[in-house]
Amino acid sequence: MQAWSRNALRRGRSIGFVPTMGCLHDGHGSLVLRSVRENDLTAASIFVNPLQFGPREDFGRYPRPFRRDCQRLTGWGADVLFHPSPAEMVPEGLTTTISVNNLDKTLCGPLRPGHFQGVATIVAKLLNAVLPDRAYFGQKDYQQLKIIERLVKDLNLPVRVVPCPTVRESGGIALSSRNRYLTTAQKNKANQIFAALQWGEKLLKSSPYYASSALNTVKKLLKQISGSRLEYVELVDAESLEPVQALRTKCLLACAVRLGKARLIDNLLIEPR
Amino acid sequence: MQAWSRNALRRGRSIGFVPTMGCLHDGHGSLVLRSVRENDLTAASIFVNPLQFGPREDFGRYPRPFRRDCQRLTGWGADVLFHPSPAEMVPEGLTTTISVNNLDKTLCGPLRPGHFQGVATIVAKLLNAVLPDRAYFGQKDYQQLKIIERLVKDLNLPVRVVPCPTVRESGGIALSSRNRYLTTAQKNKANQIFAALQWGEKLLKSSPYYASSALNTVKKLLKQISGSRLEYVELVDAESLEPVQALRTKCLLACAVRLGKARLIDNLLIEPR
Numbered sequence: 001m002q003a004w005s006r007n008a009l010r011r012g013r014s015i016g017f018v019p020t021m022g023c024l025h026d027g028h029g030s031l032v033l034r035s036v037r038e039n040d041l042t043a044a045s046i047f048v049n050p051l052q053f054g055p056r057e058d059f060g061r062y063p064r065p066f067r068r069d070c071q072r073l074t075g076w077g078a079d080v081l082f083h084p085s086p087a088e089m090v091p092e093g094l095t096t097t098i099s100v101n102n103l104d105k106t107l108c109g110p111l112r113p114g115h116f117q118g119v120a121t122i123v124a125k126l127l128n129a130v131l132p133d134r135a136y137f138g139q140k141d142y143q144q145l146k147i148i149e150r151l152v153k154d155l156n157l158p159v160r161v162v163p164c165p166t167v168r169e170s171g172g173i174a175l176s177s178r179n180r181y182l183t184t185a186q187k188n189k190a191n192q193i194f195a196a197l198q199w200g201e202k203l204l205k206s207s208p209y210y211a212s213s214a215l216n217t218v219k220k221l222l223k224q225i226s227g228s229r230l231e232y233v234e235l236v237d238a239e240s241l242e243p244v245q246a247l248r249t250k251c252l253l254a255c256a257v258r259l260g261k262a263r264l265i266d267n268l269l270i271e272p273r
Numbered sequence: 274m275q276a277w278s279r280n281a282l283r284r285g286r287s288i289g290f291v292p293t294m295g296c297l298h299d300g301h302g303s304l305v306l307r308s309v310r311e312n313d314l315t316a317a318s319i320f321v322n323p324l325q326f327g328p329r330e331d332f333g334r335y336p337r338p339f340r341r342d343c344q345r346l347t348g349w350g351a352d353v354l355f356h357p358s359p360a361e362m363v364p365e366g367l368t369t370t371i372s373v374n375n376l377d378k379t380l381c382g383p384l385r386p387g388h389f390q391g392v393a394t395i396v397a398k399l400l401n402a403v404l405p406d407r408a409y410f411g412q413k414d415y416q417q418l419k420i421i422e423r424l425v426k427d428l429n430l431p432v433r434v435v436p437c438p439t440v441r442e443s444g445g446i447a448l449s450s451r452n453r454y455l456t457t458a459q460k461n462k463a464n465q466i467f468a469a470l471q472w473g474e475k476l477l478k479s480s481p482y483y484a485s486s487a488l489n490t491v492k493k494l495l496k497q498i499s500g501s502r503l504e505y506v507e508l509v510d511a512e513s514l515e516p517v518q519a520l521r522t523k524c525l526l527a528c529a530v531r532l533g534k535a536r537l538i539d540n541l542l543i544e545p546r
Binding site: 002006009010012094095096097098099100101102103120121124125126128129131150151154155156157158 | 275279282283285367368369370371372373374375376393394397398399401402404423424427428429430431
């Protein structure tokens with residue numbers, strides 16, 4: 001992979017990179033299409049990263065429709081696929097870990113101990129393998145995006161991180177590989193997550209100093225989704241990810257909801273007026 | 274720095290890199306000269322890394338003879354110097370840390386908590402800033418060398434680590450910037466450190482299954498150096514850095530000694546016959 005990239009660089013070609021865990025959907029598609037627009041060459045990776053799954057999470061059953069993924073990547077115009085084996089990426093004897101501290105203290109961090117350390121370590125490896133000029137990440141995984149932005153800055157990684165907007169189905173549900181775990185009925189219910197966040201946005205914009213009241217309303221709406229379990233809903237500063245009591249700076253309203261066999265996350269960036 | 278390196282790569286030039294903390298001596302010189310021989314271009318860095326000093330260590334008084342260092346680098350044939358400020362390398366808000374686990378459990382690790390984490394984090398930053406093909410490290414800091422080799426392997430850093438033999442004065446003392454802290458009398462005493470390690474090597478080679486007896490002899494010799502305080506002397510496997518009881522594999526006999534105002538480390542690689 002490095003040889004391919006260094007060769008491209010030697011020929012003056014820019015490289016865009018879209019790291020994924022496979023089971024590709026149009027959210028990934030929007031990243032690949034943007035990379036194709038902005039770079040001479042686009043690399044994608046498919047690697048289901050064992051280090052970012054907790055012991056009771058869905059690593060084993062995470063869907064891996066490899067052939068279909070390849071077809072989709074070709075269709076979107078990607079030039080090369082990096083598809084390392086777990087033994088290559090996480091060999092016995094791997095002992096190095098990267099911690100991006102502070103940003104993992106809120107939102108999904110406390111609920112998924114070790115998750116973002118696993119993300120940071122493997123994303124650093126992927127970036128060093130692919131050596132891209134630009135790397136594309138979806139805002140649906142906003143905390144991950146911010147952690148990778150900090151990782152890249154803190155370690156001087158020679159890449160520009162490009163944040164890309166969340167892609168949604170017409171009903172509102174954010175595209176996610178894990179939506180596969182949902183029945184049609186559950187998917188309809190999942191649309192209410194986005195609706196609740198949008199309602200929260202409205203309340204926050206009209207009463208920016210009553211954030212906790214808005215948050216309580218969103219909480220109530222999310223808890224009303226039948227068959228679901230709310231893990232968290234938080235309003236945090238969009239840069240530090242620290243909880244805020246009012247909409248003074250650009251903020252993130254984010255939640256995690258368990259629904260059937262899926263754990264769904266979603267968020268909205270909200271700017272003060 | 275990255276722009277310079279990417280430009281060199283685009284023109285097909287290979288880059289060798291010698292990271293240093295300055296106060297350069299002929300040990301550094303041997304690294305630079307080797308890099309000049311093996312690469313089209315040679316970059317050196319001077320950065321006294323605050324993250325690798327403990328709170329009661331010599332960060333403040335570490336010598337920084339910058340002009341003289343520049344002259345020496347020019348004389349050895351280096352092409353470019355990377356000399357970042359502390360604020361550039363360790364800005365406020367830097368929260369990412371790299372831990373290379375296990376290899377920091379022996380030798381200097383337990384005595385300098387956080388030291389190798391500080392080394393790994395900053396060396397990764399330097400490598401990402403300079404983007405060399407090869408990076409040169411002295412075997413005098415053998416544990417650091419092994420930790421960097423693992424860091425590079427574990428994170429897929431696109432660089433080859435080149436280990437270089439320790440350079441010594443004619444009396445045996447290993448060259449070190451910290452030798453400056455020694456009086457002439459103390460320097461003469463410090464020669465006994467290498468002599469003790471060499472004696473240990475002889476004993477181990479003749480009786481490879483009596484490592485603890487050889488180690489005790491070395492310990493006695495080191496403790497006899499007047500005005501010194503022995504921090505440790507250990508025999509470890511040269512790859513895992515785990516203590517061994519016999520000379521079965523390639524091993525490292527290593528010690529740390531306090532003498533006057535200096536903390537001196539030295540080591541010998543010993544192969545079984």
